[in-house]
Amino acid sequence: MQDYIAWNFTKNGEFTVKSAYHFGLSLRDAKTGQPGSSMPSKEHKAWLALWDTNAQGKAKIHTWRLLKNGLAVGTELHHRRIKPGVFYCACGREETVYHRFCACPHSELFWKHLCENKGEPVVKPPAMDGSLAGLVAWLKAWFAEACGAEQETMVQALYGLWCARNDARDGRRIQDAQELAEKVHCYIQEWHLVHSKEPAIKEPRRPERWLPPEPGWTKANADGATARTDDKGEEEWFSGITMVLLGEELRSASQVPATPSSRRFWQQKRSANGDLYGRATTPRRVGYRTFNNVKITVLCGLVTILVLRGTIGLNLSLPSQPSDADALAGAKAVEDIDRILREIRSDSDPSDPTDSDLDSSSVLSNATALNSSEAAAAYAAAVGNYALGPNVSGWDEQRRRWLAQNKGFPATVPGGKPRILLVTGSQPGPCDNPLGDHYLLKSTKNKIDYCRFHDIEIVHNLAHLDNELAGYWAKLPLLRRLMLSHPEVEWIWWMDSDALFTDMAFELPLSRYDNHNLIIHGYHDLLFEKHSWIALNTGSFLFRNCQWSLDLLAAWAPMGPKGFIREEAGKILTAYLKGRPAFEADDQSALIYLLLSQKEKWMDKVYIENSYYLHGFWAGLVDKYEEMMENHHPGLGDERWPFVTHFVGCKPCGSYGDYPVDRCLKSMERAFNFADNQVLHLYGFAHKGLESPKIKRIRSQTTKPINDKENLDVKAKMSTTS
Numbered sequence: 001m002q003d004y005i006a007w008n009f010t011k012n013g014e015f016t017v018k019s020a021y022h023f024g025l026s027l028r029d030a031k032t033g034q035p036g037s038s039m040p041s042k043e044h045k046a047w048l049a050l051w052d053t054n055a056q057g058k059a060k061i062h063t064w065r066l067l068k069n070g071l072a073v074g075t076e077l078h079h080r081r082i083k084p085g086v087f088y089c090a091c092g093r094e095e096t097v098y099h100r101f102c103a104c105p106h107s108e109l110f111w112k113h114l115c116e117n118k119g120e121p122v123v124k125p126p127a128m129d130g131s132l133a134g135l136v137a138w139l140k141a142w143f144a145e146a147c148g149a150e151q152e153t154m155v156q157a158l159y160g161l162w163c164a165r166n167d168a169r170d171g172r173r174i175q176d177a178q179e180l181a182e183k184v185h186c187y188i189q190e191w192h193l194v195h196s197k198e199p200a201i202k203e204p205r206r207p208e209r210w211l212p213p214e215p216g217w218t219k220a221n222a223d224g225a226t227a228r229t230d231d232k233g234e235e236e237w238f239s240g241i242t243m244v245l246l247g248e249e250l251r252s253a254s255q256v257p258a259t260p261s262s263r264r265f266w267q268q269k270r271s272a273n274g275d276l277y278g279r280a281t282t283p284r285r286v287g288y289r290t291f292n293n294v295k296i297t298v299l300c301g302l303v304t305i306l307v308l309r310g311t312i313g314l315n316l317s318l319p320s321q322p323s324d325a326d327a328l329a330g331a332k333a334v335e336d337i338d339r340i341l342r343e344i345r346s347d348s349d350p351s352d353p354t355d356s357d358l359d360s361s362s363v364l365s366n367a368t369a370l371n372s373s374e375a376a377a378a379y380a381a382a383v384g385n386y387a388l389g390p391n392v393s394g395w396d397e398q399r400r401r402w403l404a405q406n407k408g409f410p411a412t413v414p415g416g417k418p419r420i421l422l423v424t425g426s427q428p429g430p431c432d433n434p435l436g437d438h439y440l441l442k443s444t445k446n447k448i449d450y451c452r453f454h455d456i457e458i459v460h461n462l463a464h465l466d467n468e469l470a471g472y473w474a475k476l477p478l479l480r481r482l483m484l485s486h487p488e489v490e491w492i493w494w495m496d497s498d499a500l501f502t503d504m505a506f507e508l509p510l511s512r513y514d515n516h517n518l519i520i521h522g523y524h525d526l527l528f529e530k531h532s533w534i535a536l537n538t539g540s541f542l543f544r545n546c547q548w549s550l551d552l553l554a555a556w557a558p559m560g561p562k563g564f565i566r567e568e569a570g571k572i573l574t575a576y577l578k579g580r581p582a583f584e585a586d587d588q589s590a591l592i593y594l595l596l597s598q599k600e601k602w603m604d605k606v607y608i609e610n611s612y613y614l615h616g617f618w619a620g621l622v623d624k625y626e627e628m629m630e631n632h633h634p635g636l637g638d639e640r641w642p643f644v645t646h647f648v649g650c651k652p653c654g655s656y657g658d659y660p661v662d663r664c665l666k667s668m669e670r671a672f673n674f675a676d677n678q679v680l681h682l683y684g685f686a687h688k689g690l691e692s693p694k695i696k697r698i699r700s701q702t703t704k705p706i707n708d709k710e711n712l713d714v715k716a717k718m719s720t721t722s
Contacts, residue, residue, distance in 0.1 A: 045144040046141070050064065050067075054152050055151075055155040055156050056191065062159045062162055098132060099130065110181050121149050122150075122154075123150055123154070125139075125142075156187060386468070388466070391554075394547070395546065398487075399487040402487045412490070417455065417510065421459060421482060421491070422447060422450075422459070423459045424460055424495050431654070435665060436652045436654070444460055446500050446676070449504065454507060472587045477557075491543070491544055492543045492544075493540075493541075495539070496539040497653070498647040499646040500646075502671055503637050504634060504678040506636070506643045516605050520538070522610065528596075531596060532579055533592060537588065537648075539615050539646050548605055556590060560587065560590070567585075572585075612643050616643065616645050621639075622670050652665065670690040684701065
């Protein structure tokens with residue numbers, strides 16, 4: 001028998017790549033003393049600490065995804081071109097990993113409750129730039145050094161915050177920070193009760209090998225059965241492999257030929273089972289496999305036919321046209337599609353004048369054929385040619401003179417408050433969604449109620465006053481026209497049709513704005529530090545009727561004309577403003593860009609308001625109305641009782657939106673009824689529920705209503721409603 005070398009690091013003596021790899025690692029570790037990993041030792045320690053944390057597996061996997069940038073936050077969805085413009089539902093700001101878990105007011109309150117009220121060991125990250133890389137680096141370093149209790153709390157708290165966020169995205173109410181902290185604390189305690197046993201200490205893996213025989217003994221191992229093909233093409237059978245060890249020394253190894261009986265046994269076994277691996281080849285199974293193969297072939301053939309049919313068309317039997325005709329037909333189809341898309345984007349009518357009929361667009365008739373420098377020059381020329389209307393100068397003096405000559409139209413209302421004109425509007429045609437018109441009516445009714453209580457005039461516009469400025473931009477020519485047509489009005493207040501007053505008792509603190517001409521909701525840090533495209537919100541803002549406002553409108557409008565100007569301006573805004581998706585220019589981004597690029601010229605007269613909700617993002621408010629009614633009262637205007645609830649991203653009148661239609665309409669119904677209850681309460685009624693249009697009587701009628709003077713004081717009555 002011929003001897004051969006056997007591998008001493010596996011049970012069966014065979015050499016494998018896996019065993020050699022582990023043997024090589026053990027040699028390297030023995031020489032260097034480093035952990036068995038290709039990553040740095042500190043990072044390796046952090047990963048080991050994470051996976052050894054005493055927490056549920058899905059929570060640890062969530063933390064791992066966070067560290068590997070695998071969470072689908074709004075910025076990641078936008079970066080991967082999956083969904084633009086996703087904001088955090090608790091505060092309406094841009095959703096990043098750092099903001100979600102650290103910087104959001106909801107998250108900060110959660111960590112505070114978890115630490116102070118529940119006694120959980122909580123460690124806050126140090127001040128940083130808010131980048132994901134900085135947060136990940138800090139977390140890895142922290143995991144490598146933190147104790148077990150801190151690691152458990154961190155993993156479970158991060159997972160709890162993420163689950164609350166997902167519940168809110170799916171249409172449920174986002175949990176209050178204190179409620180969420182209580183939930184996480186209870187879960188940690190329950191987990192400790194169930195998993196209180198200390199994990200067993202794992203012994204280091206030892207390489208498996210044959211044990212040597214005792215001194216003075218010889219050990220022989222025989223195992224296996226195999227076959228091979230000889231030089232003549234015939235199978236040569238062996239009943240086993242025999243190895244002989246004397247101590248730790250391999251003395252011999254041989255292959256034992258099979259006997260005729262053993263050969264017949266293996267041949268019979270192979271013919272019965274199909275092969276040595278036990279794959280049966282019975283007629284029934286062969287037929288089943290054949291039938292499956294036929295099904296797959298037929299399916300692939302059908303898919304191929306459908307693809308070819310969609311590619312080459314149905315007119316295969318018609319004579320082929322000349323290539324020039326094909327090119328002309330294709331060019332015309334592309335032109336028609338492009339024209340239709342432009343009309344859809346700009347909400348224009350087929351009868352509206354085309355871009356080539358208008359002065360500002362005549363410069364751009366051949367813009368698609370221009371290179372980048374020529375396109376930039378064409379854009380600058382077109383912007384320079386556009387204006388909202390004739391230049392008006394000296395408007396403050398003209399208005400002052402007019403008011404002096406027309407005493408019957410004072411700039412104040414009874415009581416001495418400045419006269420305000422609330423302006424809203426909707427599209428000229430019916431909504432795509434039949435329910436959209438119904439909710440537009442409710443929105444208008446809501447605004448009329450608020451204006452009636454606070455001596456405010458209201459205008460609801462349905463017309464496009466400038467065919468160039470359609471869509472987002474339609475408000476600009478309307479506001480300018482109303483300023484010039486109503487010199488008796490001190491403030492022009494624009495409010496989107498999808499925004500509702502939800503605090504009917506709150507009054508604007510106009511005395512605060514004596515030295516300002518534009519009042520808009522926003523955040524200074526998002527505007528000046530981050531240059532975010534959601535730093536301000538143009539869904540609800542006020543303009544003073546003055547020359548400054550006319551000048552700002554004139555500087556604001558040039559990015560708005562539909563077509564080439566709006567598309568090129570959109571590229572500029574996307575490049576300049578953080579987080580902005582790639583789409584044509586919108587009025588909000590253009591205003592932010594204007595205020596940032598010409599800060600010295602405009603910002604002295606701009607008041608960025610966030611002490612109350614001139615704009616309140618709906619997703620974090622509508623599910624808390626019952627809690628507000630129980631604990632607070634109208635007249636506050638802030639998060640305790642929001643002044644305005646704005647349904648950003650819902651598009652109730654359109655055929656698409658960023659949120660499910662059912663969720664939006666249900667939330668709008670709740671917001672309307674929440675506000676309407678404050679009106680109905682004056683007359684002794686209230687809705688049966690915030691999701692029901694039906695009402696119930698809440699106060700008995702009196703035979704002497706005129707004697708109850710409190711009932712006539714509308715604002716006082718609302719301010720005491722709970």
